[in-house]
Amino acid sequence: MNHAELLLLARARRYAASGEGQEIRVRAGLSVREVAEAVGVARHTLWKWERGERVPRADGATAWASFLGELAKVAS
Numbered sequence: 001m002n003h004a005e006l007l008l009l010a011r012a013r014r015y016a017a018s019g020e021g022q023e024i025r026v027r028a029g030l031s032v033r034e035v036a037e038a039v040g041v042a043r044h045t046l047w048k049w050e051r052g053e054r055v056p057r058a059d060g061a062t063a064w065a066s067f068l069g070e071l072a073k074v075a076s
Contacts, residue, residue, distance in 0.1 A: 005062050008061070008062040008065040008066055009056070009057075009061055009062055009065070011065040011068075011069070012049075012056040012061040012062065012064050012065035012068075013055060013056055013061070015049075015056075015064070015065060015068055016049045016050065016052055016054075016055065016056050017052055019050070019051075019052065020068075021049065021050050021064070021068055022050035022051070024068050024071055024072045024075060025050070025068070025071070027075040027076075028071050028074060028075035029075075030071075032046055032047050032050070035064075035067065038067060039060055039063040039064045039067050040059070040060055040063055041060035041063075041064065045060065046064070049061075049064070
C-alpha cells in the first residue's frame with residue numbers, strides 16, 4: 001500500500017468511527033446499496049462500516065474514502 005492509499009485508509013477509518021461517512025451519504029440522498037455498489041463492497045459491509053461495527057480495510061475502504069471525499073463536496 002502506498003502513501004496515498006494509507007491516507008485514504010486512515011480517512012475511511014475516521015469516517016467509520018465518527019459516523020461521518022453515513023452523514024455524508026444521507027446528506028447526498030444516496031442509499032447504502034447505491035454507495036456499496038459504487039465502491040465495490042457488499043451492502044452489509046458498508047452498513048457495518050457506517051455504524052462503526054467493522055473497521056474498514058483494503059481496497060474497498062480506500063474506494064469508499066475517496067468516494068466520500070468527492071461526495072462531501074457535492075452534498076454540502
